[in-house]
Every structure is written in structure tokens, then in C-alpha cells.
Amino acid sequence: MLCAALLAMCAGATEAARPATIELRSRSGTLGSLAQVALEEGGMYVSAERLAALLKGSWRVKGSRGTLTVGPRSASFDQNQSRITLLGAPVTLQAPPRVIASGWLLPDDFLAKGLAKLAPGVTVLRVAAAAAAPKREPRPPRPTVAFEDLRLRSYPSFTRIVIEAAGAVPYTVEADRSGIRLRLARLALPAPQAQEIDDGLVSALRLEPENGDAVLRVTLAGTVGQVKDFVLQDPYRVVLDIHRPKEPAGPDGGRPAIQPLRLIVLDAGHGGHDPGAIGPSGLQEKEVVLDVTRRVARMAEDGLGVKVVLTRSTDVFVPLRERTNFANKQRADLFVSIHANAHPRAVSEGVETYFLSSEASDTEARQVAAIENGAVQLETPASRQKTDLLKSILWDLAQSEFQQESSFLAETVQDSMTQSLRLVNRGVKQAGFYVLGGAAMPAILVEIGFLTNPKEERKLATPEYREAAARAIYAGLTEYKRRYDQRLRTAQAVPARPERTLPR
Numbered sequence: 001m002l003c004a005a006l007l008a009m010c011a012g013a014t015e016a017a018r019p020a021t022i023e024l025r026s027r028s029g030t031l032g033s034l035a036q037v038a039l040e041e042g043g044m045y046v047s048a049e050r051l052a053a054l055l056k057g058s059w060r061v062k063g064s065r066g067t068l069t070v071g072p073r074s075a076s077f078d079q080n081q082s083r084i085t086l087l088g089a090p091v092t093l094q095a096p097p098r099v100i101a102s103g104w105l106l107p108d109d110f111l112a113k114g115l116a117k118l119a120p121g122v123t124v125l126r127v128a129a130a131a132a133a134p135k136r137e138p139r140p141p142r143p144t145v146a147f148e149d150l151r152l153r154s155y156p157s158f159t160r161i162v163i164e165a166a167g168a169v170p171y172t173v174e175a176d177r178s179g180i181r182l183r184l185a186r187l188a189l190p191a192p193q194a195q196e197i198d199d200g201l202v203s204a205l206r207l208e209p210e211n212g213d214a215v216l217r218v219t220l221a222g223t224v225g226q227v228k229d230f231v232l233q234d235p236y237r238v239v240l241d242i243h244r245p246k247e248p249a250g251p252d253g254g255r256p257a258i259q260p261l262r263l264i265v266l267d268a269g270h271g272g273h274d275p276g277a278i279g280p281s282g283l284q285e286k287e288v289v290l291d292v293t294r295r296v297a298r299m300a301e302d303g304l305g306v307k308v309v310l311t312r313s314t315d316v317f318v319p320l321r322e323r324t325n326f327a328n329k330q331r332a333d334l335f336v337s338i339h340a341n342a343h344p345r346a347v348s349e350g351v352e353t354y355f356l357s358s359e360a361s362d363t364e365a366r367q368v369a370a371i372e373n374g375a376v377q378l379e380t381p382a383s384r385q386k387t388d389l390l391k392s393i394l395w396d397l398a399q400s401e402f403q404q405e406s407s408f409l410a411e412t413v414q415d416s417m418t419q420s421l422r423l424v425n426r427g428v429k430q431a432g433f434y435v436l437g438g439a440a441m442p443a444i445l446v447e448i449g450f451l452t453n454p455k456e457e458r459k460l461a462t463p464e465y466r467e468a469a470a471r472a473i474y475a476g477l478t479e480y481k482r483r484y485d486q487r488l489r490t491a492q493a494v495p496a497r498p499e500r501t502l503p504r
């Protein structure tokens with residue numbers, strides 16, 4: 001039934017279209033009344049015989065034509081035709097007459113369009129709705145929309161909460177001092193979800209079913225600034241950004257002070273039950289990259305005068321999103337993820353550096369991203385694995401504003417590696433890496449060689465090559481910092497250019 005889809009509109013329409021009793025009057029008084037008849041397929045009708053009787057006329061049927069005669073005047077109706085003949089002239093009604101078991105029914109707009117001519121002096125009065133309202137069907141429940149995922153990312157200046165659903169979900173947001181309530185209409189939640197956050201802005205999240213809807217309760221850790229809500233499409237996501245209160249203006253009025261580089265987060269890929277790529281002789285990526293990462297950390301801390309923090313310093317599993325969440329909480333200035341590559345073809349060789357993009361630069365880049373993103377499946381329930389993780393998870397994240405700076409960092413590190421490692425230069429590429437997606441700072445992913453290539457696996461097994469790879473990454477970071485400091489000095493020397501902001 002149409003009403004199922006257009007319930008709100010139909011509820012009103014039913015009110016207006018309820019059959020009424022129609023009273024006919026002549027100049028000398030009432031002629032009597034007849035009932036409107038509502039047909040299931042729509043439209044209102046009156047009985048032809050009853051109308052003829054009230055008008056003291058006649059109703060005659062011959063074949064498929066019925067004729068209503070009042071005195072010398074007549075109107076002819078044909079089955080299945082809206083056009084009638086009234087006093088010899090055509091008149092079109094809103095519908096053809098209907099023939100039911102009890103006789104002919106005429107569309108009730110005939111009373112407005114034809115009655116005055118057929119029976120001059122007769123007027124029509126719609127008395128009231130018929131005694132009994134038509135039986136109301138119980139309201140069908142609104143269809144539900146399946147819940148897909150609840151995600152949270154902590155950025156230096158805001159916390160982003162994302163609720164993904166299988167389709168559009170109308171929602172309302174209420175905020176007060178203690179928290180935020182987001183009501184998602186008809187979102188079907190299999191079970192309540194709760195997360196402890198404690199990122200200094202949000203202390204906890206709770207998403208639970210309530211009266212057929214789902215309600216997200218966000219408990220705040222303290223005062224917050226602006227709260228923004230918006231929708232992202234394909235897949236459908238409701239996004240809630242909770243901002244920190246505005247920090248006091250910088251010394252030059254409103255603009256945040258430009259920061260020198262002070263903290264780098266180094267991320268050794270994989271770990272724990274996630275070995276990453278495995279070479280033909282059994283060398284595991286998680287072991288190689290942890291060693292290289294620790295070497296880079298020592299060099300950078302000694303030589304760059306910056307603080308270096310690792311997302312893992314031992315053989316433990318760290319979920320991908322924790323890695324950038326950690327960097328965000330630390331307010332890191334750079335994020336460098338270190339990996340070793342894998343390829344079904346053993347001859348694949350060389351080094352490559354990635355930064356995050358929604359578009360992979362080529363098919364191979366997409367494949368590398370898919371392999372590295374595979375770790376997400378080690379941390380998510382089976383139900384989630386069949387969905388397209390790249391599509392659904394990455395693009396609610398806030399990396400795009402750092403894309404240019406990330407690409408610059410990637411080029412600098414890649415140049416350094418290919419110059420000193422004497423490996424094939426596979427170049428700087430873009431692809432959708434989950435581990436980079438949540439970083440609120442320039443972020444790159446370095447692939448230091450192919451573990452699946454026997455020649456490169458032998459190299460990656462040696463302390464000498466690991467030291468060289470670490471030194472190459474360190475040299476790239478050194479060059480990046482040199483140029484960054486140069487830009488910093490330029491920016492500080494010319495304070496009257498507010499449009500120029502350096503990444504922090």
C-alpha cells in the first residue's frame with residue numbers, strides 16, 4: 001500500500017478524504033442526502049440511482065452507457081470513460097464511473113461540475129464525515145537501518161566519533177555540560193557498545209538501543225569547545241567532532257605560534273601475533289622493522305635534537321588505530337611507519353615510500369596498502385572482515401590537510417634511501433593506508449625492501465643492512481628537518497603573512 005511509504009502524508013490525506021454525507025437542497029428545502037463512497041483504489045463516488053432519486057429524475061442503463069435524466073435535461077456516462085455528455089456537451093470528470101454489484105457509481109466531482117446544469121437551483125452541502133471513520137491500519141514500524149561500526153580518533157585539537165550505518169539515519173544531537181547525546185533514528189544495534197577513551201576531551205562512549213532507536217552518550221572529561229556534526233556518504237556515516245576549547249591567541253594575535261619540530265613518532269609495523277610479511281627462509285617483517293626502527297630512533301634522538309617515541313619497542317601487537325591515536329595524543333610533529341614489503345612475484349625488489357591518499361597511484365600501490373591494512377583484520381570481529389575496509393574506514397579520517405607536507409616528507413626520505421642503499425627506486429606512491437589515516441600530522445610509510453625476494457631477504461637479515469636502512473631513513477629525516485627549519489626561519493622573519501601556516 002502507498003500509505004506504508006508515505007505514512008505522514010497519508011495520515012493527513014485520510015483525514016480530508018474520509019467519506020462525507022452529502023445533502024442536496026433546492027430553493028424550497030432539503031431534497032435528502034446521499035453518502036459518498038470511497039473505493040479502495042482511490043477516489044470518491046456517489047450512487048447514480050440514489051442521485052437520480054433525490055433529483056426526482058431517472059437513471060437508465062443501456063449496454064455500457066448510463067443516463068441520468070432530470071426533467072428535460074440529461075447526462076450520459078460511459079463505462080471506462082471520464083468524459084461524459086452533459087446537455088449535449090462534453091465534460092471531463094476526474095475518473096470514469098464505476099460499476100459495482102449495487103449499481104453505478106459516479107465520480108463525486110460531477111456534483112460540482114455538472115449538477116448545476118442538470119438540475120438548476122439544486123445546491124450541494126457536505127454535511128459531515130460519515131459516522132464511522134474508516135478502520136485505521138496499525139502504523140507499520142519504520143524500517144530499521146543496520147549498524148556497521150563505531151569508531152573514534154583522538155586528534156590534537158579534536159576528537160572524532162564516527163558511526164557508520166548501512167543506510168541513511170536521521171539523527172538529533174543534544175549537548176550540555178556533562179555530555180553529548182546523539183539519537184540515531186531506527187538504527188538497529190545488535191548489542192550495546194561501550195568504550196573508555198580518556199583522551200583528555202572525551203572520557204567514555206556508550207551506544208545503546210532505546211525505544212527502537214540507538215542513542216550515543218558521550219561523557220566529556222572537561223570543558224569542550226565547538227561540537228560539530230555532519231554526514232559523510234558512501235558508506236553513510238554520522239560524524240561528531242568534539243573540539244578542544246580555543247587556546248589563547250599566539251603572540252602575534254590569533255594565529256597559533258609556529259612550532260619547531262620537537263617530537264617524532266616512529267612506528268615499527270606489525271608485531272605480536274601479526275608477523276607481517278614472511279621471507280622464503282622464514283624471516284619475519286615484524287622482527288626486521290622493529291630492529292630498524294629502534295636504530296632510527298637512536299640516531300634521530302642523538303642527531304636531530306628532537307624527542308623520538310616508538311609505538312612499540314618490543315614484539316607486541318598494537319592495533320593500527322592505536323598507533324596514530326598515540327601519536328595524536330603525544331601531539332607528534334611527524335609519524336613514520338616502517339615496513340618491509342611482500343609480493344607474490346619473488347623478483348619484486350626495491351624501496352618505496354608512501355603517503356596517504358584516497359586514490360592509489362597504481363595497482364601495485366593498492367596491493368601493498370591492502371596487505372598492510374590486513375592487520376586490521378587481526379583486530380576486528382569476523383563480521384567486519386567482509387566489508388571493504390579501505391573504503392569504509394579511511395575516509396572519515398583527517399589526513400588530507402597534511403597530504404602536501406606528507407608527500408614532501410615521503411620524497412625526502414625516499415631520495416635518501418635510494419641514494420645510500422643502492423636498491424631499486426620504486427618511488428613515492430600514494431595509497432590508502434589505514435595506519436596513516438588517523439594521523440593529525442605529516443605521516444609516511446616506508447617499505448625498506450622486499451622480504452619475499454630471496455636476495456633482499458638475505459640483506460634484511462644482516463645487521464649491516466639494517467643499520468644502513470636506518471641511517472638512510474635518519475638522513476631523510478635530517479634533510480626534511482633542515483628544510484623545515486629554513487621555512488620556519490623565513491616564516492618567523494616575515495610575521496605579516498597570516499595565510500602561511502606551517503604544520504606543527
Ligand SMILES: [Zn+2]
Pocket residue numbers: 269270276277285339340372
Ligand atoms: Zn608491513
